[in-house]
Amino acid sequence: AQSVAQPEDQVNVAEGNPLTVKCTYSVSGNPYLFWYVQYPNRGLQFLLKYITGDNLVKGSYGFEAEFNKSQTSFHLKKPSALVSDSALYFCAVRDMSAGKSTFGDGTTLTVKP
Amino acid sequence: GAVVSQHPSRVICKSGTSVKIECRSLDFQATTMFWYRQFPKKSLMLMATSNEGSKATYEQGVEKDKFLINHASLTLSTLTVTSAHPEDSSFYICSARFEGIGNSPLHFGNGTRLTVT
16 A cells, blocks of 8 residues: 655745645555645646656756655745645655556645745 | 636535536646535645546445546536535535646646535
8 A cells, every 4th residue: 555644734934935735645665746736716737857867857847756656755945935836735746557546635835025 | 738627616506406517627637627616714625537438436425426537538527416405505616637748736726616505
């Protein structure tokens, strides 16, 4: 069975400061890892993914995430937060042999001016 | 980029009636689509996996007779909420991904807000 944990229900940062949204995962094989963002009353949008290779993955809107195999983590980061980054963020894992993705419970990011 | 269209975006219906939600992949074919339910400020709950040309695979606890899924073509899956009740009020989201590419991300529709009065 695969699982994802997002330990923080809410993250608050000031505009211009760096942000981190945490994610840890559990999967039996090699994982595919994803971050998605959801704005109010909308579907999820893909931000970035880790498949293999470089542990630091860069994605949309200046976001990046670092894959750490030993800590089974895939934290989402951005060097300088914008107010418009305020949204609900989901981490997801998919085992390479599985068809279904498993999502974390989501973290609400609030960036204050 | 891949686009998934979901319709309607919002629907209000009376208790006891049925509501159909459509999910279309506009620029790619999807033999598999996924239907989720999302409660306020909560994570996505996978309801079922929709398979083109065959029966959907429902997650444990999801009533297949209440949430009817039809995947009649490679670009269209429908979810019908039958005999809707107020507790079925929720945000329903569909998703699909490119077939044959195991590491492809999911592409989501914009969701349907269902309110049952």
